[in-house]
Amino acid sequence: MTSWKKAYNVLTDDLSARGLNVESIKKALKAQRIETPSWGYSDSGTRFKVFRQAGAARTTFEKLADAAQVHKYTGVAPSVALHIPWDKVDDYAKLRAYAESLGLKLGAVNPNLFQDDAYKLGSFCSPDPAARRKAIDHCLECIAIAKTLGSNILSMWLADGTSSPGQDNIRARKHRLAEGLAEVYAAMPASMRMLVEYKFFEPAFYMTDLGDWGMAYVVCQKLGERAQVLVDLGHHPLGTNIEQIVAFLIDEGRLGGFHFNNKKFADDDLTVGSINPYELYLIFNELIDGELDPAVKMDVAYMIDESINIKPKIESMIQSVVNVQEAYARALLIDRKALAEAQLKGDVVAAEEMVVQAFRTDVRPLLAVVREEMGLDADPLVAFRAGGYEKKVQAERKSAGSSDTGYPGA
Ligand code: LRH
Ligand code: MN
Numbered sequence: 001m002t003s004w005k006k007a008y009n010v011l012t013d014d015l016s017a018r019g020l021n022v023e024s025i026k027k028a029l030k031a032q033r034i035e036t037p038s039w040g041y042s043d044s045g046t047r048f049k050v051f052r053q054a055g056a057a058r059t060t061f062e063k064l065a066d067a068a069q070v071h072k073y074t075g076v077a078p079s080v081a082l083h084i085p086w087d088k089v090d091d092y093a094k095l096r097a098y099a100e101s102l103g104l105k106l107g108a109v110n111p112n113l114f115q116d117d118a119y120k121l122g123s124f125c126s127p128d129p130a131a132r133r134k135a136i137d138h139c140l141e142c143i144a145i146a147k148t149l150g151s152n153i154l155s156m157w158l159a160d161g162t163s164s165p166g167q168d169n170i171r172a173r174k175h176r177l178a179e180g181l182a183e184v185y186a187a188m189p190a191s192m193r194m195l196v197e198y199k200f201f202e203p204a205f206y207m208t209d210l211g212d213w214g215m216a217y218v219v220c221q222k223l224g225e226r227a228q229v230l231v232d233l234g235h236h237p238l239g240t241n242i243e244q245i246v247a248f249l250i251d252e253g254r255l256g257g258f259h260f261n262n263k264k265f266a267d268d269d270l271t272v273g274s275i276n277p278y279e280l281y282l283i284f285n286e287l288i289d290g291e292l293d294p295a296v297k298m299d300v301a302y303m304i305d306e307s308i309n310i311k312p313k314i315e316s317m318i319q320s321v322v323n324v325q326e327a328y329a330r331a332l333l334i335d336r337k338a339l340a341e342a343q344l345k346g347d348v349v350a351a352e353e354m355v356v357q358a359f360r361t362d363v364r365p366l367l368a369v370v371r372e373e374m375g376l377d378a379d380p381l382v383a384f385r386a387g388g389y390e391k392k393v394q395a396e397r398k399s400a401g402s403s404d405t406g407y408p409g410a
Pocket of ligand 2: 157197232259305
């Protein structure tokens with residue numbers, strides 16, 4: 001009997017004793033789906049340095065091959081988000097076929113509205129009509145690409161903002177944004193939805209046009225029901241209660257998705273759950289609370305957005321997926337009936353203890369058995385390392401190397 005099995009039996013006996021339905025919890029964990037970002041597999045860094053990694057993916061095809069490894073060992077990461085033009089190819093149908101040959105689906109399509117010289121004063125919000133036209137046309141091109149790829153998500157992040165007081169009229173920029181997004185929204189087929197990602201600063205350092213969840217929420221309301229807010233965990237001022245924002249957006253039916261990552265300071269894009277796993281757990285607590293409420297309609301895209309500069313990228317992505325699985329597994333262990341009773345009685349300590357107890361539970365044996373029942377190894381990272389893929393691609397991919405700063409193609 002594997003070491004996990006013994007621990008699993010002890011754990012599930014305890015969970016059943018706590019009145020929890022272990023089979024439905026395992027079913028939920030097997031149905032979890034987490035999308036990984038293509039840009040998380042290629043060399044990236046900070047404005048100070050890109051520490052190139054031997055074997056790092058150089059092409060979109062290689063990024064997909066690496067993403068397939070994450071899915072092979074975790075079983076819950078069957079789709080990959082793309083970023084255009086970082087993932088521009090001559091034949092998107094061929095790319096789709098290659099992805100499907102790897103058992104992958106192509107997910108959210110991210111237009112790039114921040115790396116063209118034309119966007120110096122903004123993209124949709126720019127005072128320059130040519131820049132606005134360029135931005136809108138690029139998004140229309142991304143809609144066409146998404147159709148070819150079978151993707152139904154257009155994921156919009158605008159770096160737009162200003163970096164000095166008086167640089168531009170804030171309300172005029174707001175009007176340009178609404179006008180541009182309305183044209184793009186109208187061009188999406190009915191099967192497609194737009195996710196609107198906000199961020200409180202960087203690269204703009206005075207104001208950002210889509211600076212917080214409230215601005216994104218109002219913009220989505222004005223666009224239509226197929227526009228929803230994307231919550232990137234790295235896009236909030238320190239001290240922000242992100243799980244409250246999540247609960248609010250769930251209740252408004254406007255939570256479209258996440259960019260999971262973690263941070264210590266700013267938009268650090270670190271491995272998910274590597275700095276503050278309790279926050280990630282509390283976010284899943286709100287997600288499950290919403291899922292269990294029949295009055296709430298939820299269609300959430302669970303995506304990772306990380307850019308790892310030091311650790312091997314595939315291993316970090318596997319750690320991230322596993323940490324998302326663990327956060328969900330722990331949040332599934334909360335006795336929600338007892339919690340609601342304690343909350344209504346105002347028994348604050350009892351309520352907190354229920355939330356903390358589930359977080360303190362070591363769910364690794366449960367996930368190990370879930371993986372084994374999915375035909376996978378109990379520990380994805382150990383299995384990936386044993387698979388020797390990293391050595392193989394290091395030998396195959398003698399990188400020609402691209403520029404030396406920041407994001408790919410910078
Ligand atoms: C901006 C962001 C956005 C992406 C980029 C890769 O900080 O989070 O989601 O376009 O990172
Ligand atoms: Mn993001």
